[in-house]
Structures are given as structure tokens and as C-alpha cells.
Amino acid sequence: MTKITYFAHDGTEFTVEAEDGSTVMENAIKNAVPGIEAECGGACACATCHVYVDEAWTETVGEPEAMEEDMLDFAYDVQPNSRLSCQIKVRPELDGLVVRVPERQA
Template sequence: MMVKVIFVDHTGLRRETEGAEGSNVMRVAVDNNVPGIDGDCGGMCACATCHITVDAAWADKTGERSELEESMLTFLPDVSPAARLGCQIKLTPELDGLTVHLPIEQF
């Protein structure tokens, strides 16, 4: 099954993409050339170049941050409670239509 993920950049531009169930938000962004998501570590939760903010309407459905994810996010300035690493959000049918917001720049 394909799962729709909507990326919204800092100007409000929306990009609708799709990724395979079981993939993750970072992989969908990289595969669809979404600007602002680098995924330098390849999804190993070893950098923060796939930093996103989960739209409030989806926060409960994406789960909690892991301890490792939390530690990676501490390297970013002004991390919001809804900040996540895209590599750590696995796509499921329940996330079809997931909306995430991109930062102005990755660090």
C-alpha cells in the first residue's frame, strides 16, 4: 500500500508525495526530491538532517520520540515539542495523509 505524506515548507508550499507502507518519512522525502531533507546518515538516527515538525493534527498518530531520537534533536536550536526525525516515523496505513512541516534549514 502507498501512503500519502504532505511536506509543507516554511513558505507554505505543499508537496504531496507517496511512499510504500513500512518505509519512513525521510526516505519518502529523499526519493521524491523534497528540498530540505538530506538524510545524510541514511536513516540510522545518527544525524538530524531529516528534522521535521509533525502537524498538530497528526502528533498522536506518529508516536513518541525514542531516547536516541531525543538525543539527536538536542543538537538543534529551538526544538519544538512536535519536532521529529523523519527517519524515525514509519509509514503505516493510519498515517495516510500525514502532514509535516520543514524547517527553514537543516543543521
């Protein structure tokens, strides 16, 4: 299991044990992290699972694919470390990952 910490916009911390192969979005939904709506169910079609990857993790998480970059155009307050959590696969090297939910999704 891989540990992921989500910070809601108000600073509330949610630390979860995530199964490798799942997505950061699936674990947010399963653990009721506020602000992660995932209206499209993880199909990279809505941008309602937008998160900011902690700067210490951006290189390990990697860059978004072209489809995700296009969908990020629909998210609010996109930053260089913005990602759609449905597109981040949980894997052992992400143990300790920290992501933050944008204010607009609160």
C-alpha cells in the same frame, strides 16, 4: 500506499504516495523535498531530517524513542512536535500525514 504531505519552509507543498514500511525521510529524499538532507542515510545519527509533525498528527505518529530524543538535541529550533523523519515508519494509519520542514533546513 499512504499519502504524506510535506511543506517546505517557503510553503511549497509536496504530496507523495509512500510505501508502507518505508520512512517519512526515505520518501522525502525520493521525491526531492527540499530541506531533508538525511546525511546519515537514516541511521538516526545527524538530525538533518528534522521535521515538525502537524499538531493533528502528533498523537498518531507517537513520541520519539530515547535515541531520537538525544539526536534532536542537535537539531535547530526544536519544538514539542519535532521528530526525525527517519524514525517515522509509514503505516496505513498515517494516511494524510502532514509534516513541515524547519526554516533552518531550507
